[in-house]
Amino acid sequence: MDELLERISVLILKCGVKSLTMDDIARSLAMSKKTLYLHFENKKDVIKKVGDYEQQKEFDILTQICEEYPQTIDQLWLITKFLVNQRVKLSANLIYSFNKYYPDISNNLSNRRQLFISNLVLRNLNKGMGEGLYRDDIDVETVLFFYAFLTNLSDMDSLNSLMRNDAHLHLNSVFNYHIRAIATPSGIYYLETKFKSEDIKLDF
16 A cells, blocks of 8 residues: 555656546556545545655654654754755645645644644753753743744745755754754854764665
């Protein structure tokens, strides 16, 4: 089933969700519509299952990042980089169509994603405060709000072009400002003397 969902996901990225039909999907997968309907009730069911599949992949990768990169600031950098990359690779038209034609699916995925990411960042903040890398007087709710904004920059039409051109440079700058706003002198020292983003590869 995962292979099937992966292939349909690629098709959606290519064709979008509005005009894609069950005939298109069956033809792309080289299977009959009858066989396709053994796996899905209708097009909406296809969209839901592909959305769930892609979101679980994202959650698995974020969990893996936290397990493989225990250093707090490195970990937050990789989480940030991955999430922004996820948003940049999606076209504005695809996001718009998904929200317009499948609002219930979109809202459910968005709420689940926001909760997962908020918990992930909250654990990182608590870890960093415990280690003396982040200030213990930061307003956690404000940081979480800013972080939601940071990781969804490419959803904003006015910043879409900015993030697609030299996205790595802009992301480095924003992340640098973000860490300086929440870090202790020890955290800033790590940022300035040890943290080199080019040395941290994101190979997921």
